[in-house]
Amino acid sequence: MIYLDNGATSYPKPAAVINASLNACKKFSFNSGRGGYSASVKTAEKIYSVREKVGSMFNYEPQNIAFTMNCTQALNMAIKGSVKRGDHVIISSLEHNAVWRVVNHLRNDGIIDYDIADFCFDNDETVSNFERLIRQNTSVIVCTAASNVFGVRFPIDRIGRLARKHRIRFIVDAAQAAGIISIDGVKDGIDILCAPGHKCLYGNMGTGFIAVQEKIFLETIIDGGTGSESTNPNQPDFLPDRLEAGTLNNCGILSLGAGIDFVNSIGMDKIFNHELRMTDILYNGLSRNENVFLYCPKPVKSVSAPIISFNYKDYSSEKTALLLAKYNIAVRAGLHCSPLAHKFFNTLDRGTVRLCPSVFTSARECEIFLNTLKKI
Amino acid sequence: MIYLDNGATSYPKPAAVINASLNACKKFSFNSGRGGYSASVKTAEKIYSVREKVGSMFNYEPQNIAFTMNCTQALNMAIKGSVKRGDHVIISSLEHNAVWRVVNHLRNDGIIDYDIADFCFDNDETVSNFERLIRQNTSVIVCTAASNVFGVRFPIDRIGRLARKHRIRFIVDAAQAAGIISIDGVKDGIDILCAPGHKCLYGNMGTGFIAVQEKIFLETIIDGGTGSESTNPNQPDFLPDRLEAGTLNNCGILSLGAGIDFVNSIGMDKIFNHELRMTDILYNGLSRNENVFLYCPKPVKSVSAPIISFNYKDYSSEKTALLLAKYNIAVRAGLHCSPLAHKFFNTLDRGTVRLCPSVFTSARECEIFLNTLKKI
Numbered sequence: 104m105i106y107l108d109n110g111a112t113s114y115p116k117p118a119a120v121i122n123a124s125l126n127a128c129k130k131f132s133f134n135s136g137r138g139g140y141s142a143s144v145k146t147a148e149k150i151y152s153v154r155e156k157v158g159s160m161f162n163y164e165p166q167n168i169a170f171t172m173n174c175t176q177a178l179n180m181a182i183k184g185s186v187k188r189g190d191h192v193i194i195s196s197l198e199h200n201a202v203w204r205v206v207n208h209l210r211n212d213g214i215i216d217y218d219i220a221d222f223c224f225d226n227d228e229t230v231s232n233f234e235r236l237i238r239q240n241t242s243v244i245v246c247t248a249a250s251n252v253f254g255v256r257f258p259i260d261r262i263g264r265l266a267r268k269h270r271i272r273f274i275v276d277a278a279q280a281a282g283i284i285s286i287d288g289v290k291d292g293i294d295i296l297c298a299p300g301h302k303c304l305y306g307n308m309g310t311g312f313i314a315v316q317e318k319i320f321l322e323t324i325i326d327g328g329t330g331s332e333s334t335n336p337n338q339p340d341f342l343p344d345r346l347e348a349g350t351l352n353n354c355g356i357l358s359l360g361a362g363i364d365f366v367n368s369i370g371m372d373k374i375f376n377h378e379l380r381m382t383d384i385l386y387n388g389l390s391r392n393e394n395v396f397l398y399c400p401k402p403v404k405s406v407s408a409p410i411i412s413f414n415y416k417d418y419s420s421e422k423t424a425l426l427l428a429k430y431n432i433a434v435r436a437g438l439h440c441s442p443l444a445h446k447f448f449n450t451l452d453r454g455t456v457r458l459c460p461s462v463f464t465s466a467r468e469c470e471i472f473l474n475t476l477k478k479i
Numbered sequence: 480m481i482y483l484d485n486g487a488t489s490y491p492k493p494a495a496v497i498n499a500s501l502n503a504c505k506k507f508s509f510n511s512g513r514g515g516y517s518a519s520v521k522t523a524e525k526i527y528s529v530r531e532k533v534g535s536m537f538n539y540e541p542q543n544i545a546f547t548m549n550c551t552q553a554l555n556m557a558i559k560g561s562v563k564r565g566d567h568v569i570i571s572s573l574e575h576n577a578v579w580r581v582v583n584h585l586r587n588d589g590i591i592d593y594d595i596a597d598f599c600f601d602n603d604e605t606v607s608n609f610e611r612l613i614r615q616n617t618s619v620i621v622c623t624a625a626s627n628v629f630g631v632r633f634p635i636d637r638i639g640r641l642a643r644k645h646r647i648r649f650i651v652d653a654a655q656a657a658g659i660i661s662i663d664g665v666k667d668g669i670d671i672l673c674a675p676g677h678k679c680l681y682g683n684m685g686t687g688f689i690a691v692q693e694k695i696f697l698e699t700i701i702d703g704g705t706g707s708e709s710t711n712p713n714q715p716d717f718l719p720d721r722l723e724a725g726t727l728n729n730c731g732i733l734s735l736g737a738g739i740d741f742v743n744s745i746g747m748d749k750i751f752n753h754e755l756r757m758t759d760i761l762y763n764g765l766s767r768n769e770n771v772f773l774y775c776p777k778p779v780k781s782v783s784a785p786i787i788s789f790n791y792k793d794y795s796s797e798k799t800a801l802l803l804a805k806y807n808i809a810v811r812a813g814l815h816c817s818p819l820a821h822k823f824f825n826t827l828d829r830g831t832v833r834l835c836p837s838v839f840t841s842a843r844e845c846e847i848f849l850n851t852l853k854k855i
Contacts, residue, residue, distance in 0.1 A: 104518060111510035112726060121504045124730065128497045132677075132684055133809075134487035139801045140809035142480060142490075172548040172685075175703035175725025183700075201703035201725060207712040208702050301508075301726060308508055309548075309685055309728020324559075324700050326584050327551035327577035328816025334827070336583040349551025349577060350488060350677060352685020352728060354500065425515045433509075433516035440704025451710070 105432045105468045110251055110279060110410055110439070110459035112301045112308050116358070123361035124307055127354040134350060137330035146353060153360035154343070160363060161281070161296055162288045163314040169346035170312050170356050174278045175201040177297035177313035180346060181274045182206065182245060184321035185295070190242040192217040193233055195257060197250040197444040202276060206245070222250075222447060224400075226258040233262055243272045248280035252444045252455060253399045254382075254410030256284070263292025272319070278302065279408045279459075282366050283375040294319050303374075303461075304366060306359030309352055315342060323348075374462045378409035381460035381469050388473035389413055395476075398448050398455065412448075412455035415476065420454040426479035427456075432472055434458055481808045481844045486627055486655060486786055486815070486835035488677045488684050492734070499737035500683055503730040510726060513706035522729065529736035530719070536739060537657070537672055538664045539690040545722035546688050546732050550654045551577040553673035553689035556722060557650045558582065558621060560697035561671070566618040568593040569609060571633060573626040573820040578652060582621070598626075598823060600776075602634040609638055619648045624656035628820045628831060629775045630758075630786030632660070639668025648695070654678065655784045655835075658742050659751040670695050679750075679837075680742060682735030685728055691718060699724075750838045754785035757836035757845050764849035765789055771852075774824050774831065788824075788831035791852065796830040802855040803832075808848055810834055 106114050127149075133140075135147035154165035171177045178201045186192060192206055196219050206217045220233040233244060244266050249256045259275055266273035274295045277286060281296075282303025288296055293316070300310030315321065323338045327348030332339045339345055366374060379402060386401040389411070396414045399407075415423040424436035437454040438445055445451040460469070482490050503525075509516075511523035530541035547553045554577045562568060568582055572595050582593045596608040609620060620642050625632045635651055642649035650671045653662060657672075658679025664672055669692070676686030691697065699714045703724030708715045715721055742750060755778060762777040765787070772790045775783075791799045800812035813830040814821055821827040836845070 104516070106518075108510070108514055108516070108519075111513060112508060114508055116504055116508060121501065124504055125497065125501050128492055128500055128683060128734075132488060132490055132492060134484070134684075134811075137487060137813075138484055138809060138811050139797060140480070140484070140804040141807070142482075142809060143484075172552070172728060173725035176548075176701055179701045179703065179724075199704055200709065204702035204704075204712060204714060204724075208699070208714075211713070299726065307504060307728070307730050308510075308726050309731050311725075323584070325552055325555045326580035327555065328575055328580075330816065333576065333814035333816050334818040336580060337587070338580060338584075348555075348580075349549035349687075350675065350684050352548060352683070352731060354683050354730065355685050355728060358504075421515060428516040431517075433514060433518060435510075435514045437513075438709035440706065440709050442710040 105472055107458045107460060107464065107472065108433045108435045109302065109461040110457055111435055113303065113305050113461045115463060116307065117305055117362065117365045119365055120305055120307070120358045120361045124354045124358035127357035131353050131357060150351065150353065150356055153356050156360055156363040157312055157314065161286050161314055163296070164317065167315045167317065167342045168312050169343040170310070170351055172309055173311040174276065174297050174299040177311050178202055178276055179205055180313055180321065180324055181295040181297055182243065183209065183324050185243050185272050185274065186215050188214050189240060190215045191238045191240045192243045192245065193220055193236050193241060195219070195246045196221045196447045197441065198245065198247055199251055199276065199278065200440040202245050203443055219443065222255060222257065226261065229258060230261050230265055234265055237269055237271065241271055243274060245274045245276065247276040247278065248284060248286065249408035250444050251279050251410070252439045252441050252457060253412050253448060254402050254408045255399055256406050256408060259293065260291045267292045279410060283371060283378065284408065285371060288314060288316060300355065300359035300362065304359060305362035307355040310355040310359045313346060321346065369462065375404070377462055378460045379404060381464045381466065382409045382411055384466055384469040385411055385458055385473070392477065398450065409460055411458045414453060414455055420456045423456045423479070427475060430475045432475055481848055483834045483836060483840065483848065484809045484811045485678065485837040486833055487811055489679065489681050489837045491839060492683065493681055493738065493741045495741055496681055496683070496734045496737045500730045500734035503733035507729050507733060526727065526729065526732055529732050532736055532739040533688055533690065537662050537690055540693060543691045543693065543718045544688050545719040546686070546727055548685055549687040550652065550673050550675040553687050554578055554652055555581055556689055556697065556700055557671040557673055558619065559585065559700050561619050561648050561650065562591050564590050565616060566591045567614045567616045568619045568621065569596055569612045569617060571595070571622045572597045572823045573817065574621065574623055575627055575652065575654065576816040578621050579819055595819065598631060598633065602637065605634060606637050606641055610641055613645055613647065617647055619650060621650045621652065623652040623654065624660060624662065625784035626820050627655045627786070628815045628817050628833060629788050629824060630778050630784045631775055632782050632784060635669065636667040643668045655786060659747060659754065660784065661747060664690060664692060676731065676735035676738065680735060681738035683731045686731040686735045689722060697722065745838065753838055754836045755780060757840045757842065758785045758787055760842055760845040761787055761834055761849070768853065774826060785836055787834045790829060790831055796832045799832045803851060806851045808851055
């Protein structure tokens, strides 16, 4: 199989990730920090070491990393935990349903109002689009680091500065960025960073995290046992306990630790460069095929993630994907859970076919894809 | 290690569970139902087969099983998704913080009021205690099937009938029951069943589910991409999509499938009988030790789960557990995230030491534990 659906989840997982997961199932399947016996204590140390790895990669304190089932859960915790009745929220025009459906639910419930800031290929314009929408009661800006459909990136450092200037909480969805694009929570002014563990960080599916800067307080959407302050009828005030109710996914978390080690051992920049070389080959080939419709310029390092969307002939995006599937090529078609992005790029009617390489994608695989496309 | 902390999570996991998890990491780490390629379709089939296994074990429709990170998340979705402003909720006096902190949060927010129905060793009395608290605006009863501290069980079938009679939604926390005690969602009148996958069902940590009877509608606490109705700004109305936003924990879910197969292959009843034989040995030995304080009668099949709580000499429960840990015996001490239960049994000051055998616990291990206890 030629797998170009790494935007959904990276595949294959590195051998070290699979081993770490297996090892965790066998040796570290204990409730961390809730038992005094050696196996529980050792498990807690292992889990903590992954908090350190995440914290170190994105510049957050290890104890301020809480593990979630996926990026979506983290975004729900971040957004719903940040707003109060009467607040105004700004999101970008390229947000995933993990953001759009959340703010929409809050609006339906009469809690917030929200506006959508348009993406622009000119960063100055993008920042202005956010600034123009700020109101007296704007409490939160949510922005994706990179579109999961079109690969274009937002200048999150500049939006972070804007948010800080206006004392607005800044939440970033790093679903397609965490692990390839350098993110510094402090420098970039990201109050809350949400990310999956199973995409560019190469951990198991079922992993994600929410990383919170110091002194940021969140209301909880999930309450329960934390093994701490058990007589307190409320969630503890401190992290990560406040955001981690119930039993954690140890196998997943330790696989994520191995995934981060894998990324660090190669180097985030080197992985990014490799993937851009692959999108280069893909984009150049697609550009030369007169039956292909492309929607964005070729991905380049400073402003893109390695993601390409296209359509073919007059086919629906699903038809193209199914025809490619017959040749054992895995791509994803449709709206990719991001109707806002498709509305913005005028592709809501047919969706797009999406190509996302990973560190394991080879130039030869990209060539085979391009040649196969010509046959369908 | 002699592991008697299976109430936290079962250990070891059966070989078939570890293999299923490993196999899933290698072969079924694709986004199920969101890609048209064969690997994604096969993954979706595998995930669906686990919904069937869960549905079949507890009598729910497979599509009405939604997978969660743990039982706590499921309980939050069930309770918060069921209430509206002005509602009254009844919980039992033995609820875990996964229930108590949830209803408390809702009360703090001015959404609901709640009352606590006392457990009684006489089932008639217990049911009366619930009935007495029912008001005009009581919309939900939440009850644990078995106390995670003391192992005593609630007559959930009778409480289910009571709830049905009064048209009250009935939510059951099956954290310590699912996999050993037969539960029939339809017959027992359980509108929503919440359970972990990693305790008596022997799946990986990081697994749980919410099982919902037909025609039960839930508001969502987590919104996001579902790969379905992507242009809908709200969560889809249908299950499981409505309750499954974002990427699932495939490795965990497929391990849970293997765990259920494991339980079925031995037989739930046989496992339960084995564990009761172990609690028999433990309880008899503890009863003969004059330094031991026990709080409940010996576990018997009809009214107990195989869980024993005790204290030793004038030691804090933590001291006892730490002294046992030196002999490589793993037990849990403290409040077990269930202050209500300790308040009820008057053990809030020192907590208890908890013993939970699994299918893998041997009589010899129980004897070693009893002999070791005499030495500390």
